[in-house]
Amino acid sequence: KQEVTQIPAALSVPEGENLVLNCSFTDSAIYNLQWFRQDPGKGLTSLLLIQSSQREQTSGRLNASLDKSSGRSTLYIAASQPGDSATYLCAPQTGANNLFFGTGTRLTVIP
């Protein structure tokens, strides 16, 4: 079974800082990996999806990288804003019904 670890579990930064969230997974036979955002009491919002053949994806201030062979992905957030405060979840997918989640990184951006 895929095991997903996200480090750090919580992160607090002042507004404007760049930051990196880390994700590692044990089964490298994935065909994509998604990063999700979850606000308190809410569902999941997909931020970025990286196919297994890709190395990175960018959307605005977000950049996600994937190193499939080493089982790692990072989410880079540039120029953080208070509105970025949320929990970020990494989810590698190994099959149609095999999407596994980490426990997330809880980000707080301080104004």
Add this chain to the structure above:
Amino acid sequence: GAGVSQTPSNKVTEKGKYVELRCDPISGHTALYWYRQSLGQGPEFLIYFQGTGAADDSGLPNDRFFAVRPEGSVSTLKIQRTERGDSAVYLCASSPTSGFGANVLTFGAGSRLTVL
């Protein structure tokens, strides 16, 4: 619809009662998934439908949990004799299985279940 819709958004019930949670997937998405998220944890897989049939129900914790999708669209997750440990957010997702976006899941906002 434009997104995955889940009802109710919040449900409070007493231990031992029966609960139904509904999911209305994106129109045309043949695959539908149920996940459960306990406090402080990531979502965990419960069951996956391909059309009307449950293709994989290996994540259902026990026989008190059951899900149906009789017409291949709306799905209902049913929990019998609820226990306090069933308290969680139940998330539904759907995806197409071919073409653009195949197997990319779109999640609903979830149904928060509290068992007193």
